[in-house]
C-alpha cells in the first residue's frame with residue numbers, strides 16, 4: 008500500500024508527524040519512527056489543514072468566464088449565457104471541467120458537487136484528475152423528453168469508475184422542472200441512494216412567481232407540498248426564506264448551500280444567517296459557476312460569506328471564521344457521507360499543506376482567522392486527496408496542456 012509520511016508539521020498548533028497509508032490517515036503522533044514510507048514530505052514551517060468541499064458549482068462554466076458581465080440578470084442569461092451554452096460541445100465541457108479542476112486544486116478544493124450538461128465528460132475529467140466529485144445528471148423540462156429519458160437511463164445504469172466519483176439527480180429548479188418530473192426524480196434518487204440536487208429560492212422573482220402559480224406557497228413550501236424534501240436534498244442558494252421555510256428545511260434535514268459571491272454579483276440578495284442559525288439548518292458553501300463568481304476559490308467564498316453576513320445584519324460577531332470554515336470543509340464531507348473533512352486517524356486522507364512562511368499567514372496568531380480573512384491560494388503548497396498527491400510544491404501534472412486546451416474564445 009502506498010505510504011506518505013509528513014514530518015514535523017503543525018496541526019492545530021501542535022507539531023506532529025502524519026502517516027498516510029493508502030487513502031487514510033493511519034497515524035498522527037508527535038513522532039513516528041520505524042516506518043519505511045514511499046514518500047517523505049518535510050512539514051517544517053508548514054501546517055496541515057482540511058481541504059474544501061465545494062457543494063455547488065457548474066464546473067465547465069469556466070469557459071464562459073468574463074462573458075457578458077455587469078448586465079441585468081435576464082438579459083445576461085437570455086442574450087449571453089444560454090445561447091453560448093447551447094454551442095458547447097462534449098469536448099468543450101471536458102476541457103472546461105479540467106480547467107475548473109486545476110483552479111480548484113490550486114485553491115485547495117478536493118471535492119465538487121456539480122450540475123451541468125454532458126455529465127459523462129465531467130466524470131471523465133474528475134476521474135482522470137483524481138479529485139472527488141458528485142456529478143449532477145441535470146434535468147430541464149424544456150430540453151425535451153428524449154434527454155429526460157436518456158438521463159434516467161444513465162442514472163439507472165451508472166457504475167462509478169472509482170470510490171471518488173458519484174452522481175446526483177439534479178432537477179434544475181422549480182421554474183424549469185414541473186411537479187410530476189420532480190416527484191419522479193425524487194423517487195429515482197431514493198431508490199438509487201443518490202442526492203437530489205436543486206436550486207431553491209435564489210431570487211425574489213422565483214418566490215413571487217411560485218406564489219402566484221401555487222396558491223401563495225413559497226418555493227420551499229411548494230417543494231414540501233409535493234414531498235421532495237428530506238435529508239437527501241441539497242438546495243443551492245436559499246436566499247429568500249421565511250421563518251416557516253427555515254423551519255421546514257431544518258426539520259426535513261435539507262442541506263442548504265450558500266453561494267455568497269454569485270448572490271452578490273447577480274444582486275440576488277443576502278443569505279439570512281441569523282434565520283438559519285436560529286433554526287439550526289445544515290449549511291455548506293459553494294462557489295456556483297464561474298460566470299457568476301468569477302472563480303472557484305473557496306477561500307474567497309469563505310471571506311465573502313463572513314463579510315456579507317456581517318454587513319447585511321450590522322453584526323460583527325455574525326458568521327465567525329470557525330463557523331464559515333466548518334461550512335466550507337467538514338459540513339460538505341458529512342453531507343456527502345464521506346469519512347473526511349478532518350485531519351484525524353482513520354479518516355480519508357484529504358488535506359492541504361500550507362506554507363506558514365507565506366506573507367498572508369504572518370504572524371500566525373490564529374490560523375483559521377488568517378485562513379478565512381487573509382489567505383489566498385499562494386499559501387497552498389501541496390494538495391492530497393484520497394491519499395493521492397494532486398499538487399506538490401505548487402506543481403499540478405499536465406497543467407500547461409490543460410490551460411492551453413481551455414483557451415476557447417467566444418466569437
Ligand SMILES: [Zn+2]
Nearest residue numbers: 206243295296
Ligand atoms: Zn447554480
